[in-house]
Amino acid sequence: MRLRAGCWVWDDAKFIVCVVRLPLKVQAALVSRKRSRASNHRYGETFRRTVLSLVREHYRDFGPTLAVEKLAARHGLRLGVETLRQWMIGDGLWVDRRHRLPSPHQPRRRRECLGELVQIDGSEHAWFEDRGPTCTLLAFVDDATSRLMVLRFVASESAFDYFRATRAYLEAHGKPVAFYSDKHNIFRVNNGEGGERVTQFGRALEALNIDIICANSPQAKGRVERAFGTLQDRLVKEMRLAGIASIEAANAWLPAFVASYNTRFGREPANTKDLHRKLSAADNLSEILAWREERTVTHNLTLHYDRMMLILEPTPRARSLARKKVEVVNYPDGRFAVQSDGASLPFRTFDKVQTIQPGTIVDHKRLSAVLTMVQAHQAAYAPNRQRGHVARQRPPNNLEAPGLPSKGRASRGALAPATR
Numbered sequence: 001m002r003l004r005a006g007c008w009v010w011d012d013a014k015f016i017v018c019v020v021r022l023p024l025k026v027q028a029a030l031v032s033r034k035r036s037r038a039s040n041h042r043y044g045e046t047f048r049r050t051v052l053s054l055v056r057e058h059y060r061d062f063g064p065t066l067a068v069e070k071l072a073a074r075h076g077l078r079l080g081v082e083t084l085r086q087w088m089i090g091d092g093l094w095v096d097r098r099h100r101l102p103s104p105h106q107p108r109r110r111r112e113c114l115g116e117l118v119q120i121d122g123s124e125h126a127w128f129e130d131r132g133p134t135c136t137l138l139a140f141v142d143d144a145t146s147r148l149m150v151l152r153f154v155a156s157e158s159a160f161d162y163f164r165a166t167r168a169y170l171e172a173h174g175k176p177v178a179f180y181s182d183k184h185n186i187f188r189v190n191n192g193e194g195g196e197r198v199t200q201f202g203r204a205l206e207a208l209n210i211d212i213i214c215a216n217s218p219q220a221k222g223r224v225e226r227a228f229g230t231l232q233d234r235l236v237k238e239m240r241l242a243g244i245a246s247i248e249a250a251n252a253w254l255p256a257f258v259a260s261y262n263t264r265f266g267r268e269p270a271n272t273k274d275l276h277r278k279l280s281a282a283d284n285l286s287e288i289l290a291w292r293e294e295r296t297v298t299h300n301l302t303l304h305y306d307r308m309m310l311i312l313e314p315t316p317r318a319r320s321l322a323r324k325k326v327e328v329v330n331y332p333d334g335r336f337a338v339q340s341d342g343a344s345l346p347f348r349t350f351d352k353v354q355t356i357q358p359g360t361i362v363d364h365k366r367l368s369a370v371l372t373m374v375q376a377h378q379a380a381y382a383p384n385r386q387r388g389h390v391a392r393q394r395p396p397n398n399l400e401a402p403g404l405p406s407k408g409r410a411s412r413g414a415l416a417p418a419t420r
Contacts, residue, residue: 043079043083047077048087050077051071051077051079051084051087052087052088052091052093054071054075054077055067055071055084055088055093056091056093058070059071060093063094064081064082064084064085064088064094065081067084067088068080068081068084071084110143110144110269110270111143111144112144112269112270112271113144113269113270113271113273113274113275114142114144114145114147114269114273114274114275114276115142115173115174115176115177115274115275115276116143116144116176116177116178116275117142117143117144117176117177117178117179117180117213118140118141118142118143118149118169118176118178118179118180119140119141119142119143119179119180119181119221119223119224120138120139120140120162120179120180120181120224121138121139121181121182121221121224121225121228122136122137122138122139122154122157122161123136123137123139123228123231123232124136124156124157125137125232125236126236127153127232127235127236127239127250128239128244128245128246128250129236129240131240131244131245132245132246132247133372135153135154135155135156135247136153136154136155136156136157136161137151137152137153137154137228137231137235138150138151138152138153138154138157138161138162138165139151139224139227139228139231140165140169141223141224141227142223143180143223144269144270144271145266145267145268145269146223146227146265146266146267147262147266148227148258148261148262149169149172149173150165150168150169150172151254151257151258152164152165152168152251152254153247153250153251153254154247155247155372157184157186158186159186159199159200159201159291160291160332162186162201163201163204163289163290163291163332164289164332166201166204166205166289167285167289170208170279170283170285171279171285173276174276174277174278174279175208175209175210175276175277175278175279175283176210176275176276177210177211177275178210178211178212178213179205179210179211179212179213180213180214180215180221181212181213181214181215181221182214182215182221183214183215183216185199186199187199187201187202187212187214188202188212188214200291200292203292204288204289204290207288208283208288209277230265234261235257238257239253286331287329289332290329290330290331290332291329291330291331292327292328292329292330293305293327293328293330294325294326294327294328295325295326295327295328296323296324296325296326297312297318297321297322297323297324297325297326298322298323299322299323301313301314301318301319301321301322302350303326303328303338305328305330305336306330308349308350309350310328310336310338310347310348310349310350311347311348311349311350312338312345312346312347313345313346313347313348315345315346317340317343317345318345318346321340321345324340326338326339326340326345327339327340336349
């Protein structure tokens with residue numbers, strides 16, 4: 001690039017940018033006379049002070065967007081979000097994102113005893129690399145020792161998989177004081193109507209006298225997060241060397257890896273007391289670690305659950321339950337039961353839909369498993385019902401296959417008799 005005759009000229013001569021220096025008088029004439037002057041459409045100073053006083057009094061911790069909505073709904077004052085944002089920044093009521101200080105995540109001390117706090121989480125990852133499908137690893141990590149208490153590969157992060165993993169934990173170690181998790185809807189009601197409501201997993205832990213605590217950020221449960229960082233490196237490579245490519249083989253191989261990991265990365269607790277409690281005779285894990293929902297029995301002794309109809313046998317006990325509540329129990333092994341006051345009622349299944357209905361809401365962490373089921377179901381369709389099957393495909397024109405008709409029009413062979 002070189003300067004020639006007041007122009008910047010590139011060596012390939014494709015681009016030429018001319019630099020013109022105008023006299024100072026001409027430059028001054030080109031400047032708009034409205035520069036540095038207030039707009040004719042600006043809000044008055046009285047209106048600005050009124051808005052800021054309302055924000056300062058009622059909406060001090062509100063963001064500009066929500067504050068604008070409340071000013072319009074409750075006070076009839078309408079203005080733009082960016083206008084209010086600039087006013088709030090100038091008045092010290094709002095801090096620009098660029099000038100906010102990062103939230104510090106200060107470390108906390110470990111719990112002192114084994115079993116006092118156990119962090120639980122799941123990580124979806126290509127654990128088998130290209131040898132198998134992407135799956136999820138559930139991990140239970142003790143806060144005091146950083147030991148892996150339970151590892152389990154599952155297809156997706158679901159309540160039933162946590163039921164199975166929790167049962168394995170309880171049978172191996174006993175009942176801890178508390179579990180520490182994220183805000184996933186398996187552990188916490190997130191629809192804004194929490195109150196006294198608990199999830200199915202929370203109900204099961206309450207029956208076992210185990211607390212569930214939800215962390216406010218990923219950094220708060222750093223033990224399990226850092227464990228996943230190590231596992232996504234070491235575990236993936238160890239399974240590659242062992243030639244493991246399926247969930248079943250990995251779960252059978254994991255205990256040896258867990259023992260080696262705890263020897264390498266585990267540490268001794270500050271207090272040698274073990275706070276795990278033994279399971280009692282009243283702790284029926286099969287009944288507690290199950291999905292339970294209430295349903296109303298109709299006059300016809302039927303009830304609906306999970307897009308299927310359950311028909312109760314017309315026993316005297318079932319007849320007395322018409323228009324009353326019963327409990328449908330869905331066990332992790334796939335069994336169903338209908339119970340009333342803890343007693344099982346005989347029933348049969350009338351109709352069960354085996355496909356995904358249009359518009360079905362699926363949690364993003366279960367999407368992989370649902371799509372796998374959908375693909376397996378669609379593969380069972382007849383060829384003429386399968387989307388993209390060769391039996392339904394036609395060539396785009398007659399040049400590729402003269403003997404077959406094109407889409408949207410008849411073949412020349414079919415039109416030939418009509419033209420003779």
